[in-house]
Amino acid sequence: MSKILLIGDSSVGKTSLLLKYADNEFIEGMPLSSGLAQKNKSLIINNSIINLSIWDIAGTEQYKSMTQLFFKNGQGALLVYDKTNSETFNCLSFWLNELYLHIGSDKPVVIIANKIDKTEDFQVTTEQGQDFANSNNCKFFEVSAKTGDGINEAFYSLASQLNKNIRFSIILDPDIVRSKKKYSC
Ligand SMILES: Nc1nc2c(ncn2[C@@H]2O[C@H](COP(=O)(O)OP(=O)(O)O)[C@@H](O)[C@H]2O)c(=O)[nH]1
Numbered sequence: 001m002s003k004i005l006l007i008g009d010s011s012v013g014k015t016s017l018l019l020k021y022a023d024n025e026f027i028e029g030m031p032l033s034s035g036l037a038q039k040n041k042s043l044i045i046n047n048s049i050i051n052l053s054i055w056d057i058a059g060t061e062q063y064k065s066m067t068q069l070f071f072k073n074g075q076g077a078l079l080v081y082d083k084t085n086s087e088t089f090n091c092l093s094f095w096l097n098e099l100y101l102h103i104g105s106d107k108p109v110v111i112i113a114n115k116i117d118k119t120e121d122f123q124v125t126t127e128q129g130q131d132f133a134n135s136n137n138c139k140f141f142e143v144s145a146k147t148g149d150g151i152n153e154a155f156y157s158l159a160s161q162l163n164k165n166i167r168f169s170i171i172l173d174p175d176i177v178r179s180k181k182k183y184s185c
């Protein structure tokens with residue numbers, strides 16, 4: 001089971017993305033949630049099953065006390081902003097820094113621009129989002145928790161990077177590296 005985190009400013013649509021992805025549900029004007037939510041979802045990548053445990057956090061007052069529990073053993077994250085609210089885009093660096101502090105800078109992060117169904121209200125261009133993602137070595141997806149557009153692709157991307165990380169950690173296992181050396185030198 002790989003624990004992945006949904007993170008980003010309040011109201012960007014983190015809980016909506018979780019509900020849409022895990023349960024195919026969308027609630028218009030969803031009441032503000034608080035506390036931790038968690039859902040499991042499995043997907044198949046290259047013939048192997050990846051089990052995701054997806055964690056969502058809400059509520060600014062409670063945020064601090066739940067921080068440790070939320071981040072603990074996080075293997076990667078979906079960092080979400082709202083394409084119709086540039087303030088949430090401007091906070092991406094803050095959240096990225098939080099992630100790196102708590103789960104390490106070696107973990108995959110996918111940047112998500114949500115609410116692309118609200119085409120009249122865009123405040124952040126695709127290029128701005130893509131540039132931010134590129135300069136931070138992250139993949140980038142534009143999605144809508146309302147229509148479902150792009151969501152599977154975003155989660156699949158993160159899951160496949162977790163897969164690679166697992167492979168890397170096997171390849172880089174010092175014992176294996178040592179034993180390889182023994183035989184090849
Ligand atoms: N139109 C539209 N509204 C959305 C979308 N995602 C979330 N919302 C709405 O935005 C508000 C905040 O969403 P929520 O999931 O609670 O955000 P959170 O605070 O990040 O968990 C709710 O009223 C949602 O119904 C989306 O993709 N499109």
Ligand SMILES: [Mg+2]
Pocket residue numbers: 014015016033056057058
């Ligand atoms: Mg929420």
